[in-house]
Amino acid sequence: MIRVPRILLAIAVLALAACGDATGNDDGPDPVDNEVRVGNNFFSPASRTVAAGTTVTWTWNAGSVMHNVTFTGGPASPNQTSGTFQRTFSSAGTFAYTCTIHGASMSGSVTVQ
Ligand SMILES: [Cu+2]
Numbered sequence: 001m002i003r004v005p006r007i008l009l010a011i012a013v014l015a016l017a018a019c020g021d022a023t024g025n026d027d028g029p030d031p032v033d034n035e036v037r038v039g040n041n042f043f044s045p046a047s048r049t050v051a052a053g054t055t056v057t058w059t060w061n062a063g064s065v066m067h068n069v070t071f072t073g074g075p076a077s078p079n080q081t082s083g084t085f086q087r088t089f090s091s092a093g094t095f096a097y098t099c100t101i102h103g104a105s106m107s108g109s110v111t112v113q
Contacts, residue, residue, distance in 0.1 A: 036108065037061050038069065041099075043108035052112050055088040067106070071097045 037044040038060045050056060058069050060082045069085050070076035072095075077085035079101060089095065089112040098107040 035059060038067050038099075040065050040067075041102050041106045043069075043099075043106065046108040047111065048108070049111045049113060050089060052090060052092055053088070054112070055086050056110055058085045060084070066101055067099045068101060069097050070100045071095055076100075 033048070034050055034054050034056050036048055036056060036058045038058050040062045043058070048056065058077070060067065060080060062081065064081055066079045066081055068077045068079045071087070075087060087110075089110060092112050094109055094111045096107065096109045098104060
């Protein structure tokens with residue numbers, strides 16, 4: 001267990017409360033989390049660290065605008081406005097992806113440990 005100064009813990013709790021997301025499962029910094037939101041021209045969080053063997057789920061939450069999740073060298077999701085896309089990461093490394101509709105400004109990565 002990593003020791004965290006109480007003031008930092010308090011700030012983190014307040015920040016989560018302010019987001020209205022008490023669990024932190026969707027956008028918190030928890031390194032074992034396995035979800036990414038697909039928003040309008042952004043991924044949240046843009047970088048995610050997971051353990052080998054983890055299946056990461058991208059969930060579209062972008063209204064009527066089309067987006068995709070396209071990894072360099074594949075795989076890629078369809079262009080879509082809702083729904084999910086999943087990829088299971090079996091080996092360590094850093095895997096970059098982008099929405100090819102919106103280009104480099106809408107990109108992210110998954111680091112597998
Ligand atoms: Cu996009």
